[in-house]
Amino acid sequence: MNAEATTETLNRKLAQAGLRSTRQREVVYDAILSKRDHPTADEIFARVKSAMPSISLATVYNCLDTLVQCRLVKQVHLERESTRYCPNLSEHAHFHDDNTGEVHDVQLDHEVLEKLASLLPQNFEPNSIDITIRGKSANEKAPAETTTY
Structure with missing residues (x-):
């Protein structure tokens, strides 16, 4: 823009x-x-x-x-962290990288949004969807295990 x-x-x-x-x-x-x-x-x-x-x-x-x-x-809003601000106003989820703290947008296609709405109790409609997926990059190596004697 x-x-x-x-x-x-x-x-x-x-x-x-x-x-x-x-x-x-x-x-x-x-x-x-x-x-x-x-x-x-x-x-x-x-x-x-x-x-x-x-x-x-x-x-x-x-x-x-x-x-x-x-x-x-x-x-x-991420659990136990400062509020962050997102300029993406479309319905989407967030991926929070637990190792780096970075937050990435995850686009949700129309079918996913419809499926989520269909899971609500009868006669309810969502105003917005707020989904956060937590994890880490699959490319990151796990920390080396330490042995204590």
Whole structure:
């Protein structure tokens, strides 16, 4: 997505919520979109600090709350870890690499989404789907076993 389209999307979604675009919101949104790596608020703060030295961590959190409220990003909650932010708004799952801490998007095709919805109790419909798969890369070697005498 180019910078102009990103700014247009941000401005449109904020206006729909009765909010205005600010430089802080633009910088935080750009920081999330630039890498698409599910950063935490602290990671976003570190990224934007060089472009905007006067920004505070509280401002970053406020911007993130606004972006979530306007449905520009999603929150990703991982057990016992900091909240992460995901710019992928399509229904998808996440794979959390237990060794590296990285979070990857896992696209779910329409048939999978339909099957999940069919498993719900009768007369219920999902508003969203939140699935996290935990594991590690199959290419990583297992840690060497140690023997204690």
